[in-house]
Amino acid sequence: xxxxxxxxxxxxxxxxxxxxxxxxxxxxxxxxxxxxxxxxxxxxxxxxxxxxxxxxxxxxxxxxxxxxxxxxxxxxxxxxxxxxxxxxxxxxxxxxxxxxxxxxxxxxxxxxxxxxxxxx
Amino acid sequence: xxxxxxxxxxxxxxxxxxxxxxxxxxxxxxxxxxxxxxxxxxxxxxxxxxxxxxxxxxxxxxxxxxxxxxxxxxxxxxxxxxxxxxxxxxxxxxxxxxxxxxxxxxxxxx
Numbered sequence: 001x002x003x004x005x006x007x008x009x010x011x012x013x014x015x016x017x018x019x020x021x022x023x024x025x026x027x028x029x030x031x032x033x034x035x036x037x038x039x040x041x042x043x044x045x046x047x048x049x050x051x052x053x054x055x056x057x058x059x060x061x062x063x064x065x066x067x068x069x070x071x072x073x074x075x076x077x078x079x080x081x082x083x084x085x086x087x088x089x090x091x092x093x094x095x096x097x098x099x100x101x102x103x104x105x106x107x108x109x110x111x112x113x114x115x116x117x118x119x120x
Numbered sequence: 121x122x123x124x125x126x127x128x129x130x131x132x133x134x135x136x137x138x139x140x141x142x143x144x145x146x147x148x149x150x151x152x153x154x155x156x157x158x159x160x161x162x163x164x165x166x167x168x169x170x171x172x173x174x175x176x177x178x179x180x181x182x183x184x185x186x187x188x189x190x191x192x193x194x195x196x197x198x199x200x201x202x203x204x205x206x207x208x209x210x211x212x213x214x215x216x217x218x219x220x221x222x223x224x225x226x227x228x229x230x
Contacts, residue, residue: 037219039165046122047157047165047208049219062218096164105212106155106170113164 002026004036004097004111011117012087018116022080022097029055029075035100036080037107038071040093048093051082052100089118123148124209124222131228132199140194140225142209148220152212154192156185159206159224168207169194199229 008020020038027034037052051071052060061069070083080097094115098107125143132138142154156169167176169185172192184195192209209222 039219039221046223047210047221049210049221052219060217063216104170105153106167106210107157107165108167108170108176110164110166 002099002109004099004109006095006097006111006114008095008114008116010115011119013120014088014118016087018082018084018087018091020082020084020095020097020114020116022082022111024078024080024097024099027099029053029073029078029080031055033102035102036073037098037100038080038082038095039098039107040091040095041113042090042093045093050084050095053080054102087118092116092118122223123213123216123220124211126207126209126222126225128223129226129228131230133230134199134201136199137195137197138199138227139196140207140209140227142192142194142222144190144192144211144220146190147215148190148211148213149187149192150190151214154185154187154209154211156183156192156194157208157210159208161205165208196227201229203227204229 004024035054038050053071068085073080094113096113097111099109153171157165158168159165172187173185182197206224213220
């Protein structure tokens, strides 16, 4: 079955760069149509999409955060990495990665999420 | 402010039916598939509906989805206390080239 799990620091300082890793199993990012996305959720607030990478290395970013985000994949390790530069306290949120299939155009499997707090 | 508009909260009694609306525009709901997600307290979102009205394996038929024009609706029948959760709609926005979500609706089963 498909599983995803996020990992990374729980606390980062303002202006630092956040690096999060999504480790997954049950699918391959070399399979046509498959993608992995990142979505975050500040405490008590709504979901916000951040980035998406597909099997063919097509990358999409949230327009409002594009300048700060980089998404990459390591197919051999079954991992997707998201970096977010210049972190601010407003970036405090639970960060989720999720599996996507281009045909269904949805996020059908989600990781458990990881809470990242930005504070000095 | 979210691109898709949902009511902040809805409520109904156990056994009753409730609907949750999601309003957008021609660049998102009007020309793309809509998904619905359920987020139980303290857990990750879970896919309930995709491609406007399809249910993934394991999702009971008490949950249904529909779309008309630039709006979508999630329906839940036979409400149970276990249905208390936040519900989010989501879709692709072709103008923004971005996935967009609604602000979420908190369902209370009285």
